[in-house]
Amino acid sequence: MKNFNLDSLPREKFCTLPTPIQPMKRLTNQLSSVNIYIKRDDLTGIGFGGNKNRKLEYLLADALLQNADTVITEGAVTSNHCLQTAASAARVGINCELVLSDSHIGDRVAGNLLLQHILDVKIHRVKDSSDRKTMMQKVADDLAAAGKTPYIIPTGGSNKIGILGYINFVKEIAQQAKEMDIKFDYFVFATGSAGTQAGLLAGKKLYYPEMVIKAITVGDGKDEIISSIKEIIKNFEELHSIDLDIKDEEIIVLDGYFGEGYGIPSKELIETVKLIAKLEGVFLDPVYNGKAMIGLIDLVKQKRFEKDANILFLHSGGGPAIFAYDEYFQ
Numbered sequence: 001m002k003n004f005n006l007d008s009l010p011r012e013k014f015c016t017l018p019t020p021i022q023p024m025k026r027l028t029n030q031l032s033s034v035n036i037y038i039k040r041d042d043l044t045g046i047g048f049g050g051n052k053n054r055k056l057e058y059l060l061a062d063a064l065l066q067n068a069d070t071v072i073t074e075g076a077v078t079s080n081h082c083l084q085t086a087a088s089a090a091r092v093g094i095n096c097e098l099v100l101s102d103s104h105i106g107d108r109v110a111g112n113l114l115l116q117h118i119l120d121v122k123i124h125r126v127k128d129s130s131d132r133k134t135m136m137q138k139v140a141d142d143l144a145a146a147g148k149t150p151y152i153i154p155t156g157g158s159n160k161i162g163i164l165g166y167i168n169f170v171k172e173i174a175q176q177a178k179e180m181d182i183k184f185d186y187f188v189f190a191t192g193s194a195g196t197q198a199g200l201l202a203g204k205k206l207y208y209p210e211m212v213i214k215a216i217t218v219g220d221g222k223d224e225i226i227s228s229i230k231e232i233i234k235n236f237e238e239l240h241s242i243d244l245d246i247k248d249e250e251i252i253v254l255d256g257y258f259g260e261g262y263g264i265p266s267k268e269l270i271e272t273v274k275l276i277a278k279l280e281g282v283f284l285d286p287v288y289n290g291k292a293m294i295g296l297i298d299l300v301k302q303k304r305f306e307k308d309a310n311i312l313f314l315h316s317g318g319g320p321a322i323f324a325y326d327e328y329f330q
């Protein structure tokens with residue numbers, strides 16, 4: 001691993017780190033057989049927080065190195081990633097343009113979309129998520145023709161640069177575990193565009209090999225997630241001339257908990273979000289963390305963890321989405 005020195009890589013340090021690790025005492029009591037902790041990456045400190053902020057510390061540093069004046073990224077109209085990109089870009093003084101596709105939630109200016117309006121970012125709308133890439137390229141070409149220097153950030157900020165945020169994250173929790181005098185046996189979280197998981201797996205190899213990482217999908221596409229993880233890790237290894245030797249069996253993606261599909265809440269989802277709010281005073285979003293928590297609780301009930309295991313659950317942010325899903329909670 002001698003070629004990889006995380007601290008030497010370009011980074012814009014705008015997150016408030018380390019984010020806290022808190023015991024979920026009442027949930028732990030209720031489930032009784034394991035100890036559950038929550039890593040509060042909803043508190044990263046920019047634009048209502050979230051996991052994309054960590055990736056953007058490295059992506060925006062790269063954009064600045066390339067003298068970019070405008071970043072372009074994509075997502076659904078409810079996208080947390082797009083909001084965090086817009087807010088983080090504002091923080092470092094780069095313009096941001098977003099390509100947003102329709103979602104079943106509709107066009108109401110609420111949640112992340114409302115916050116994007118406050119930021120006054122330029123929004124390019126497309127109907128289908130499959131139209132976004134072409135539109136991003138068109139926006140980039142138009143900007144370049146107007147003498148600007150655009151920088152495209154892929155979906156979720158998930159590439160060989162973005163994952164550095166979650167490699168650094170594992171380094172951070174290894175340090176926190178030492179300070180708390182605790183060993184985290186398992187890490188459970190919501191996976192989507194694969195960047196967080198790729199970073200966690202690489203970070204695990206480098207800084208915390210004893211922790212087992214279990215990802216919960218929040219929509220269809222398990223096979224695609226696994227191949228994206230492998231692709232991102234391969235590109236990362238090539239860039240840094242290292243071999244992380246990540247085995248297929250370490251890439252754990254569980255897809256039994258997303259209900260009817262991405263962004264579609266179920267009765268169980270609403271109940272789970274309410275349960276965690278009432279037990280812990282923590283609000284999980286309905287698209288990612290609520291579904292990951294359904295998975296975690298089920299895995300505990302199915303006795304998939306040893307008795308007294310220490311489990312760290314990631315709160316990856318996304319809170320503003322609650323305000324676009326208001327009708328489901330009434």
Ligand SMILES: *Cc1c(COP(=O)(O)O)cnc(C)c1O
Binds near residue numbers: 052
């Ligand atoms: C994007 C996102 C995820 C998934 O992260 P990926 O790196 O895309 O897999 C999880 N939770 C929230 C709140 C997100 O916005």
